[in-house]
Amino acid sequence: MSKPVVDLSLYLVIGPADCGGRNPAEIAAAAASGGATLVQLRDKQSATRDILALAREMKARLDPLGVPLIVNDRIDVALAAGAQGVHLGQDDMPLEDARRLAGPDFVIGVSIGSEAERDATPLELADHAGVGACFPSATKADADALGVDGLRQLRPSLPMPVVGIGGISAENAADVLSAGADGVAVVSAICKAKDPAAAARELSKIIDKSRF
Ligand SMILES: Cc1ncc(COP(=O)(O)OP(=O)(O)O)c(N)n1
Ligand SMILES: Cc1nc(C(=O)O)sc1CCOP(=O)(O)O
Numbered sequence: 001m002s003k004p005v006v007d008l009s010l011y012l013v014i015g016p017a018d019c020g021g022r023n024p025a026e027i028a029a030a031a032a033s034g035g036a037t038l039v040q041l042r043d044k045q046s047a048t049r050d051i052l053a054l055a056r057e058m059k060a061r062l063d064p065l066g067v068p069l070i071v072n073d074r075i076d077v078a079l080a081a082g083a084q085g086v087h088l089g090q091d092d093m094p095l096e097d098a099r100r101l102a103g104p105d106f107v108i109g110v111s112i113g114s115e116a117e118r119d120a121t122p123l124e125l126a127d128h129a130g131v132g133a134c135f136p137s138a139t140k141a142d143a144d145a146l147g148v149d150g151l152r153q154l155r156p157s158l159p160m161p162v163v164g165i166g167g168i169s170a171e172n173a174a175d176v177l178s179a180g181a182d183g184v185a186v187v188s189a190i191c192k193a194k195d196p197a198a199a200a201r202e203l204s205k206i207i208d209k210s211r212f
């Protein structure tokens with residue numbers, strides 16, 4: 001199997017805590033049908049076997065839509081579920097260990113929130129970077145605010161594709177792309193929407209427009 005092609009344009013990050021009792025796998029599938037190009041399961045609370053069951057359900061729904069699944073933090077769950085990749089932050093498993101465990105064809109995303117984090121990261125081992133927080137985020141209140149200007153400054157020194165994350169909505173997505181991001185990663189803008197497919201369609205249109 002070769003490395004899956006990952007399109008960062010509209011990256012949905014989602015877990016049970018974001019969905020107000022709705023099924024995250026259903027919301028992920030609806031978002032994918034509306035234009036989300038990549039999905040990350042981010043569940044910081046559930047028991048391991050519940051995260052694994054949700055990852056399997058998401059993968060079963062996303063595979064027919066051609067949308068890859070990334071698991072946040074947990075390379076063990078990602079591998080067990082047959083997900084296409086993992087996302088690792090600065091306190092998560094080091095990229096060297098993750099790459100050794102998962103092999104060259106597994107997609108690995110890494111969080112970069114500052115020049116110091118960039119300098120501490122073996123960038124050649126990651127396939128893409130999540131850079132933020134672009135704006136204050138209610139989903140991750142402890143995320144340091146890099147800001148869009150911080151993203152613009154950091155971008156040229158990152159050799160891999162970059163997705164902006166943190167507080168991104170239909171109102172500010174174009175600013176993130178014009179600061180150099182290849183895509184936007186969102187939680188609330190899709191998970192909190194009454195109609196997640198429609199929210200994804202709206203963001204997708206904005207992303208397409210800002211590329212011309
Ligand atoms: C695409 C993307 N970018 C950044 C993050 C944040 O990762 P991390 O810093 O490890 O924080 P948690 O998400 O684990 O709380 C991400 N998940 N996805
Ligand atoms: C998971 C995550 N990581 C961030 C970072 O800055 O690294 S901000 C964030 C949460 C993004 O959620 P929302 O789109 O609701 O603001």
Ligand SMILES: [Mg+2]
Nearest residue numbers: 073088089092
């Ligand atoms: Mg993490």
